[in-house]
Amino acid sequence: MTEGEPIRLKVSEANQGDVGKGIVRIGEDFLASIDARPLDVVELVGSRPTAALAVSAYSQDQGLDMIRMDGLIRSNAGTSIGQYVEVKKASWSEAKHVTLAPVTQGMQIFAPGDVLTRVFNGRPLIKGDVISTTSVRKPPSDSIGGRETMFEELFRGFLGAQAFGLGEIKLRVISTSPAGIVKITEGTDIELLPQAVESPERSVPSVVYEDIGGLKPVITKVREMIELPLKHPELFDRLGIDPPKGVLLHGPPGTGKTMLAKAVANESDAYFISINGPEIMSKYYGESEKALRDLFEEAQKNAPAIIFLDELDSIAPKRGEVTGEVERRVVAQLLSLMDGLKERKNVIVIGSTNRPEALDMALRRPGRFDREIELGVPDHEGRMEIFQIHSRGMPLAEDVVLEDYAGRTYGFVGADISAVSREAAMNALRRILPQIDLDEPTIPKEILDRLVVQKDDFEAALREVSPSAMREILVEVPNVSWQDIGGLEDVKQLLVEAVEWPLRYAESFRRLGIDAPKGILLYGPPGTGKTMLAKAVANESESNFITVKGSALLSKWYGESEKRVEEIFRKARQVSPSIIFLDELDALVPVRGGGAGEPHV
Structure with a gap:
């Protein structure tokens, strides 16, 4: 176990x-250049050292001077994406004793040391590292081969129902014997402290980019707007420009705005x-403004710093539309702090809102929020990523195909998919709950299996x-198929061509330059199947189905009807593909100029 010559690789x-x-x-x-082979232990040095198992890069990455690592290893090495780390073959010892403790304050965990030893067998680590129970989920199949079944079995016995319920538990390495880089073996004695131990390191949110799914283009934009000014302000000095001061994140609730900031x-x-x-x-005069000033001063003292303003629309509404004097003064104070006479260096402001149109216009100009980034509803690929993230620590049965659920959850945001995964886990828990004696201190391994x-x-x-974005309006997931409708074969074929084909064969439509129909009018006597046809086409085309009664949109207040129509179409676009079914359309759009004297939508 001799050390090779170190090399420098770019973190990805x-x-x-x-x-x-x-x-x-x-x-x-690069592995060969440091005299290492796949599954050898390598030492990584950023601002602090850590260790990991080296695995061969993907075929598309071969020959590139890059090293792929997850957020935990980046944090352990004190580096980040785009920076360089020193990599060399590690000189390690077999661990005799390792002490672990949960990272999360207030969490209590109890687990036998021998189980932990079997779970983390072969894992290299160093004092101060943070390791995750996700590591027992599934090892990289192309590198470690037939150990997958063993890992799966160990996971189900690890930490009992707590590990299952939480999905992922992070543990900090408090001490190792001997010191330095050690590797856990079958003879290692692991002690798990029941409670978290205070870390001397500065506390930051325990969320990394790999915990966010479906937002890769957004993450790239945010990184160039925020990380570059904080880490390399000299680049902007060289260009003779001021670095960006703020970023506004907006989008439907649950898309990951707060998580991205963390x-x-x-x-x-x-x-x-x-x-x-x-x-x-x-309620006291001047207290709100003072609270804002104190927070900005705290950030300035601890620069580089990020100030995250959540629910920004509640403290910075349009001044012309609010009646309270406090709100006007808070908006004016915020404007002054973000772009006042006093220079603000190495402090970035991130604002988040799901109602950008409600913000004061002066706040949205360059110099305050330099860029506005929309976090939309994830597409199929994004939903698949989110399902993988939230099922990371779950023992999944072989019949669970996440790809199928990603295809069916159109319109779902990250928070909705998290709720689906959590509810599925609770359903599994309810199934075995009658077999559990809650008075017993531990749950038998046979039940956990x-x-x-x-x-x-x-x-x-x-x-x-x-979908949370659609809860304010009536949304159905229809279970009506074409087979449930008798006759009307010509009409069904027309609907398939007008609705299903543009969704299923979108690439062919683009290539041929064909525009899909934007609307379809179904008419006929009552009871002929108009509503059923609309439900069937929504089901067959895998779209959200929004039912709107024409009469329900009408209001006696001037402008309210138009506002309701606009809101329905806005929400439908957020959770596309959607089908809006306007029932009783004649009540909504009668012939204009009929002399009724009332404005119609």
């Missing part, structure tokens, strides 16, 4: 399948201050959870 993010496994991906040529703070190692809009409001999330659990969860 890990693929979802490698997260939490304690491995790094390095090209074979990940940026974690990855950039910046001091993080989170402000929920209503928290700073006070049966604690597996099955296909039926996910199916039941999908029936329970609906």
Whole structure:
């Protein structure tokens, strides 16, 4: 176990399948240059040293001077995406004794040391590292081969129902014997402290970029707007420009705005201050403004820092539309702090809102919020990533196909998919709950072995959870198929061509330059199947089905009807593909100029 000559490689993010496994991906040529082979232990040195198992890079990465590692290893090495780390073959010892403790304050965990030894057998680590129970989920199949079944079995016995319920538990390495880089073996004695131990390191949110799914283009934009000014302000000095001062994140609730801000703070190692809009409001004159000033001063003292303003619309509404004097003064104070006479260096402001149109216009100009980034509803690929993230620590049955659920959850945001995964886990727990004696201190291993999330659990969860962006309006997931409708063959064929084909064969339509129909009018006597046809086409085309009664949109207040129509179409676009079914359309759009004297929508 001799050390090779160190090399420097550029850090890149890990693929979802490698997260939490304690491995790094390095090209074979670079492994050979440090006299290492796949599954050898390598030492990584950023601002602090750590160790990991080296695995051969993916075919598309071979020959590139890059190293793929997950957020935990980046944090352990004190580095981030885009920076360089020193890599060399590690000189390690067999661990005799290792002490672990949970990272999360207030969490209590009890687990036998021999189980932990078997679970983390072969794992290299160093004092101060953070390791994750996700590592027992599934090792990289192309590198470690037939150990997958053993890992799966160990996971189900590890930490009992707590590990299952939480999905992923992070443990900090408090001490090792001997010191330095050690590797856990069958003879290692592992002690798990029941409670978290205070870390001397600065506290930052424990969220990394790999914990966020479906937002890769957004993460790239946010990194260039925030990480570059905080880490390398000299680049902007060289260009003779001021670095960006603020970024506004907006989008439907549950798309990951707050989580993205936390990940940026974690990855950039910046001091993080989170402000929920209503928290700073006070009934006393001047108190709200003083609270804002104090927070900005705190950030300036601890620069580089990120100030995160959550629910920004609650503290910075349009001044012309609010009646309270406090709100006007808070908006004016915020404007002054963000772009006042006093220079603000190395402090970035991130605002988040799901109502950007409600913000004061002066706040949205360059110099305050330099860029506005929309976090939309994830597409199929994004939903698949999110399902993988939330099922990372779950023991899944073989009949669970996440790809299928990603295809069916159109319109779901990250929070909705998290709720689906949690509900599926709870369904599995309910199934074995009658067999558990709650008075017993531990749960028998035989029962834990049966604690597996099955296909039926996910199916039941999908029936329970609906897209959060659509809860204010009536949304159905129709179960009507073409076979349920007798006759009307010509009409059904026309609907298939007008609705299903543009969705299923979108690429062919683009290539041929064909525009899909935007609307279809179904008319006929009552009871002929108009509503059923609309439901069937929504079901067959896998679209959200929004039912709107024409009469329900009408209001006696001037402008309210138009506002309701606009809101329905806005929400439908957020959760596309959607089909809006306007029932009783004649009540909504009668012939204009009929002399009724009332304005119609």
